[in-house]
Amino acid sequence: MPSNKSVSDAPIARFTNCRILRGRRLQREDLWVREGKILNPEKLFFDEKGSADVQLDCKGCILAPGFIDVQINGGFGVDFSLATDDFGSGIDLVSQKILSHGVTSFCPTLVTSPPSVYHQVLPQISVRNGGPHGAGILAGAHLEGPFISKEKKGAHPEHCIRTFEENAFQDLLATYGSLDCVRIVTLAPEIKRSSEVIQELTKRGICVSLGHSVANLSQAEEAVQHGATFITHLFNAMLPFHHRDPGIVGLLTSDKIPAGRRVFYGMISDGIHTNPAALRIAHRAHPKGMVLVTDAIAGMGLAPGRHTLGQQVVEIDGLNTYIAGTKTLSGSVATMDTCVRHFLEATGCSVETALEAASLHPAQLLGIEDKKGTLNYDSDADFLMLDDSLHVQATYIAGEEVWRRDVLDM
Amino acid sequence: MRLVILEDYDQASEWAAKYICNRIIQFKPTQGRYFTLGLPTGNTPLGCYKKLIEYHKNGDLSFKYVKTFNMDEYVGLPRNHPESYHSYMWNNFFKHIDIDPNNAHILDGNAPDLQVECDAFEKKIEEAGGIDLFVGGIGPDGHIAFNEPGSSLSSRTRLKTLAMDTILANAKYFDGDLSKVPTMALTVGVGTVMDAREVMILITGAHKAFALYKAIEEGVNHMWTVSAFQQHPRTIFVCDEDATLELRVKTVKYFKG
Numbered sequence: 299m300p301s302n303k304s305v306s307d308a309p310i311a312r313f314t315n316c317r318i319l320r321g322r323r324l325q326r327e328d329l330w331v332r333e334g335k336i337l338n339p340e341k342l343f344f345d346e347k348g349s350a351d352v353q354l355d356c357k358g359c360i361l362a363p364g365f366i367d368v369q370i371n372g373g374f375g376v377d378f379s380l381a382t383d384d385f386g387s388g389i390d391l392v393s394q395k396i397l398s399h400g401v402t403s404f405c406p407t408l409v410t411s412p413p414s415v416y417h418q419v420l421p422q423i424s425v426r427n428g429g430p431h432g433a434g435i436l437a438g439a440h441l442e443g444p445f446i447s448k449e450k451k452g453a454h455p456e457h458c459i460r461t462f463e464e465n466a467f468q469d470l471l472a473t474y475g476s477l478d479c480v481r482i483v484t485l486a487p488e489i490k491r492s493s494e495v496i497q498e499l500t501k502r503g504i505c506v507s508l509g510h511s512v513a514n515l516s517q518a519e520e521a522v523q524h525g526a527t528f529i530t531h532l533f534n535a536m537l538p539f540h541h542r543d544p545g546i547v548g549l550l551t552s553d554k555i556p557a558g559r560r561v562f563y564g565m566i567s568d569g570i571h572t573n574p575a576a577l578r579i580a581h582r583a584h585p586k587g588m589v590l591v592t593d594a595i596a597g598m599g600l601a602p603g604r605h606t607l608g609q610q611v612v613e614i615d616g617l618n619t620y621i622a623g624t625k626t627l628s629g630s631v632a633t634m635d636t637c638v639r640h641f642l643e644a645t646g647c648s649v650e651t652a653l654e655a656a657s658l659h660p661a662q663l664l665g666i667e668d669k670k671g672t673l674n675y676d677s678d679a680d681f682l683m684l685d686d687s688l689h690v691q692a693t694y695i696a697g698e699e700v701w702r703r704d705v706l707d708m
Numbered sequence: 709m710r711l712v713i714l715e716d717y718d719q720a721s722e723w724a725a726k727y728i729c730n731r732i733i734q735f736k737p738t739q740g741r742y743f744t745l746g747l748p749t750g751n752t753p754l755g756c757y758k759k760l761i762e763y764h765k766n767g768d769l770s771f772k773y774v775k776t777f778n779m780d781e782y783v784g785l786p787r788n789h790p791e792s793y794h795s796y797m798w799n800n801f802f803k804h805i806d807i808d809p810n811n812a813h814i815l816d817g818n819a820p821d822l823q824v825e826c827d828a829f830e831k832k833i834e835e836a837g838g839i840d841l842f843v844g845g846i847g848p849d850g851h852i853a854f855n856e857p858g859s860s861l862s863s864r865t866r867l868k869t870l871a872m873d874t875i876l877a878n879a880k881y882f883d884g885d886l887s888k889v890p891t892m893a894l895t896v897g898v899g900t901v902m903d904a905r906e907v908m909i910l911i912t913g914a915h916k917a918f919a920l921y922k923a924i925e926e927g928v929n930h931m932w933t934v935s936a937f938q939q940h941p942r943t944i945f946v947c948d949e950d951a952t953l954e955l956r957v958k959t960v961k962y963f964k965g
Contacts, residue, residue, distance in 0.1 A: 328803070340798045344787065347809035 364402025393432030500525030721755025
């Protein structure tokens with residue numbers, strides 16, 4: 299066989315003494331990386347007669363794909379729904395800080411806001427690769443609102459909530475200004491003409507998510523048939539499960555999902571937004587659809603006290619965040635790695651399952667699992683070194699170390 | 709010949725691995741003077757490979773100046789198929805040691821011209837100065853490599869059709885589906901292995917007992933090709949107790965004594 303001499307001079311790194319998440323399980327294998335991608339060492343050996351230039355001892359750590367957070371509203375004092383002059387540096391700050399939580403890609407999320415905010419903010423969000431500067435924005439922003447239900451607004455400002463009953467998609471486009479860098483839109487499917495809007499968004503490659511809604515199960519199923527593939531923070535801001543009309547929650551076991559399609563559902567597993575028993579019910583009903591999200595707000599990473607979330611003021615007390623002066627939950631301050639650990643503990647699932655819920659599943663939701671969310675050969679080398687209790691020890695993007703836990707940190 | 713009888717599979721594997729290890733170390737291979745090793749695949753040598761890897765990881769054994777030549781490879785199986793002998797060698801041996809990929813030779817069952825591939829393999833062995841130690845196994849039908857019953861005892865590396873016994877034995881690696889098992893292979897010849905300066909045959913398990921009996925207690929016969937090594941000046945048969953079940957008590961006592 300002619301040798302496939304696609305030899306590159308780029309250095310080859312071999313991560314040894316580790317367990318890698320591959321093929322849905324942790325395997326005692328080495329991870330080989332070249333030019334920012336995961337390399338097939340057997341092919342390297344036989345085709346290129348190549349070997350590693352550098353060996354790194356991972357001291358028994360777990361190597362898992364980098365986490366992907368598809369719902370994060372800000373953090374460290376930065377609020378993505380606030381149109382400030384230095385919005386760009388705000389995004390940069392958050393993307394850099396979340397590396398320590400194991401997040402290598404994220405979708406900056408905007409809550410319900412007036413059109414002026416979208417018009418100012420969206421052009422400042424661009425798809426970009428991650429690196430030492432921070433996690434990547436691979437797919438675009440997540441627009442959670444304003445086309446939601448007033449009854450299930452949660453912490454979203456009521457005066458900004460809108461409908462698209464008049465001009466359907468045109469109303470949506472006028473509100474947002476541009477969809478160039480938008481990847482997910484959360485809307486309430488019971489709003490009239492939602493089917494057209496969902497179809498149009500889906501056609502443009504935008505993932506439609508159902509949330510902040512009082513839809514019943516048939517409305518939710520119809521939305522899925524028109525293209526919706528995600529549920530925003532399951533259980534929160536939607537009708538509770540009822541045995542004669544399970545509502546949006548019923549999508550987890552619906553038999554009306556088009557063949558070959560999977561409905562994913564976001565879950566804030568911070569121990570506050572969802573009772574562990576409810577988390578377990580969802581996980582057991584539809585384990586392959588679980589997508590862990592933080593729904594983190596500006597106060598994440600900051601001391602307790604008051605912070606803004608879009609047009610509202612919120613109050614942080616420990617892991618709880620409420621609209622100031624109320625008991626309405628508003629986003630969370632949990633970090634992604636905390637959510638993964640809590641999910642593992644609450645459901646008693648395997649380490650592989652917990653890790654996949656934060657990496658493989660969001661990648662599948664966004665349709666990028668050929669490059670992200672796994673440690674398969676030829677995937678981008680975005681990965682984490684974790685200890686056995688899933689604390690992030692180091693974060694790598696494109697094979698380069700972009701964050702490492704200080705040995706002195708407790 | 710030497711017949712070394714160990715109590716069980718693990719001990720036989722360890723004995724064989726130690727022997728190979730010592731041979732390499734005594735040879736003191738270096739740049740320009742490589743130790744050449746012939747290698748088998750299959751179930752039998754797995755324990756031996758594990759031990760060699762252990763010695764390497766302990767820092768006792770390096771394969772930096774070792775050249776290897778595998779005995780055989782299936783024809784028509786994609787190289788990255790989990791049952792190809794390339795995959796076997798990578799997963800069970802090469803990926804755990806420090807051998808230079810340029811020194812690991814395995815026949816290519818997907819070469820455009822199979823006979824040219826075989827001739828080239830013979831040439832590579834010759835250029836490497838011949839094989840210092842050829843390690844092999846034995847099939848239930850007494851074959852060495854894929855030199856099935858009826859193969860010439862002077863044969864060289866060539867294309868062979870596999871015997872039904874072999875295909876049946878291999879079916880378990882292909883989901884029990886006979887139609888998936890390759891029917892042809894490239895293999896070193898009996899003559900090729902006979903050219904090695906030393907030969908070590910590993911035989912373990914009761915299912916190989918009859919083949920061992922035919923190989924060493926009966927005559928040299930092309931229906932039991934391993935018997936050819938009765939005429940090799942330096943051959944060791946390493947086996948466990950179960951593999952001796954068809955031998956005469958006298959033979960076993962002689963070699964154990």
